[in-house]
Amino acid sequence: MSIWEYANPKKFMQTSAWALPWVVGLTVLCLGTGLVWGFFFTPDDYKQGSTVKIIYIHVPAAMMAINAWVMMLVTSLIWIVRRHHVSALAAKAAAPVGMTFTLIALITGALWGQPMWGTWWAWDPRLTSFLILFLFYLGYIALWAAVDDPDTAADLTGVLCIVGSVFALLSRYAVNFWNQGLHQGASLSMDEKENVSDVFWLPLLVCIAGFVLLFLTLVLIRTRTEIRTRRAHALMARERLA
Amino acid sequence: MMPDLGKYAVAVLGSYAATVVLLAALVGLSVWQRARAKRLLAETEARQAARERGRTDG
Numbered sequence: 238m239s240i241w242e243y244a245n246p247k248k249f250m251q252t253s254a255w256a257l258p259w260v261v262g263l264t265v266l267c268l269g270t271g272l273v274w275g276f277f278f279t280p281d282d283y284k285q286g287s288t289v290k291i292i293y294i295h296v297p298a299a300m301m302a303i304n305a306w307v308m309m310l311v312t313s314l315i316w317i318v319r320r321h322h323v324s325a326l327a328a329k330a331a332a333p334v335g336m337t338f339t340l341i342a343l344i345t346g347a348l349w350g351q352p353m354w355g356t357w358w359a360w361d362p363r364l365t366s367f368l369i370l371f372l373f374y375l376g377y378i379a380l381w382a383a384v385d386d387p388d389t390a391a392d393l394t395g396v397l398c399i400v401g402s403v404f405a406l407l408s409r410y411a412v413n414f415w416n417q418g419l420h421q422g423a424s425l426s427m428d429e430k431e432n433v434s435d436v437f438w439l440p441l442l443v444c445i446a447g448f449v450l451l452f453l454t455l456v457l458i459r460t461r462t463e464i465r466t467r468r469a470h471a472l473m474a475r476e477r478l479a
Numbered sequence: 480m481m482p483d484l485g486k487y488a489v490a491v492l493g494s495y496a497a498t499v500v501l502l503a504a505l506v507g508l509s510v511w512q513r514a515r516a517k518r519l520l521a522e523t524e525a526r527q528a529a530r531e532r533g534r535t536d537g
Contacts, residue, residue: 287484345494465516472523
């Protein structure tokens with residue numbers, strides 16, 4: 238079986254209808270377990286006190302803000318190269334989800350930064366690239382809404398997505414190569430010395446899995462909505478011609 | 480049951496509250512749009528089916 242079979246809207250609708258209840262169940266389980274574990278059953282950090290509990294929403298939201306854009310990039314490239322409508326609609330469906338995750342990362346970052354750094358905001362490389370990523374999400378959604386022809390909109394937003402990927406990657410790696418600013422390095426690392434302690438790391442992993450599943454749930458629901466809307470508009474166009 | 484958040488209670492609870500509000504709004508919007516699209520497609524398909532029946536009968 239080839240992955241391109243799912244480019245067929247009918248096949249996608251059938252498979253996603255079967256998968257959705259499982260994905261929703263796993264999302265509730267992972268997100269519920271991770272957040273309750275992190276909020277209620279982890280100790281305060283010796284340096285950051287109880288603000289360390291913000292890690293369970295800030296880090297997964299920030300990771301998914303970038304990963305959502307990467308997913309949009311892949312699906313946009315599939316649209317540009319192979320002209321599969323489902324992939325263009327999946328990119329469109331993912332944008333509001335990615336934008337919300339970016340906004341959550343910015344807000345929780347500001348709320349965390351104020352007591353730790355003494356400021357809500359700094360023009361730090363990672364913070365600034367995240368703000369630009371948020372603006373790219375807004376622009377992407379606005380461009381889809383502004384163009385009437387869906388194929389032209391998919392083409393234009395695909396190009397915007399490729400350009401915005403520079404900032405998505407910059408958001409991810411800015412702290413590694415830009416040795417300035419307030420934001421610390423990656424919270425999750427293969428290097429034991431850099432990685433957060435196990436007592437925070439394990440619930441954080443569960444929360445990250447929960448956010449990945451939440452993203453998947455919402456993208457599936459929203460892509461199905463886009464496919465239905467596209468079909469309804471195609472039928473209405475046929476009605477007008479008849 | 481509620482952990483003692485000390486002087487950082489506003490920052491921690493504010494972060495969780497903002498996240499819950501934003502995610503609830505996103506989920507609510509997605510579910511509402513899904514219901515609207517389902518209804519629109521059902522109505523359009525019903526109209527099309529009725530027209531095709533009329534064409535066959537006529």
